[in-house]
Amino acid sequence: MREGEFAALLHEHAGLLSRIAASYEADPSLRDDLLQDIALALWKALPAWRGEAALKTFVARVAHNRGASHVIGRTRRPSTHGLDEDLADPAHGPESHAQLEQKRLRLQDAVRALPLTLRQAVTLALEGFSQQEIAAALGISANNVAVRLNRARKALKDALGESA
Structure with a gap:
């Protein structure tokens, strides 16, 4: 190339x-x-x-x-910085923007706290990859991806609270 x-x-x-x-x-x-x-x-x-x-x-x-x-x-x-600062929606006002930023930072920190195997699967899922694509990217079965995503969702829900 x-x-x-x-x-x-x-x-x-x-x-x-x-x-x-x-x-x-x-x-x-x-x-x-x-x-x-x-x-x-x-x-x-x-x-x-x-x-x-x-x-x-x-x-x-x-x-x-x-x-x-x-x-x-x-x-x-420990995390003190965000993912990409350009991810916030500029259509919202300052208060809404601040709330979205806080949620994004909480999610980012919760994802970083996941075990590596769960973090990999959930990061790709958040990028819009299908379970088959995640399986191909990580070299695991689609069933294993489903298990990892379920465990990651539970861990994120526990870390972020029921309102997440």
Whole structure:
């Protein structure tokens, strides 16, 4: 793959990659480092892509694998920062915007607190991946994905309260 094509691929999946990185790293500077690591891992992995899964699924799998390695390789710090600051809906007023931001931060922190296997599945589900796509991205069965998502939902519901 040429550099221009790779740059286009990174641009096309920038939001997905940013949100996956944010699910693994709270610190913005470390998140940037993780995004660079993900980009390097993608550059190295792309020649091995055989087209058996969608490119988006392949990209997500590489990003999650790199994120998991990142978490395993270092001690996590408590979250003090958000996922992507551009996720809030600008159509709402300041109070509504603040409430949405608080909910988003609570969800983000709750997702980060999940065990790694549950975090991977729920992050992809929040990105709109189907259970089959999640299974392909994580290299597990669709039934295993369903189990992980059910456990993650229960854990998130417990962490966020019944109103979540």
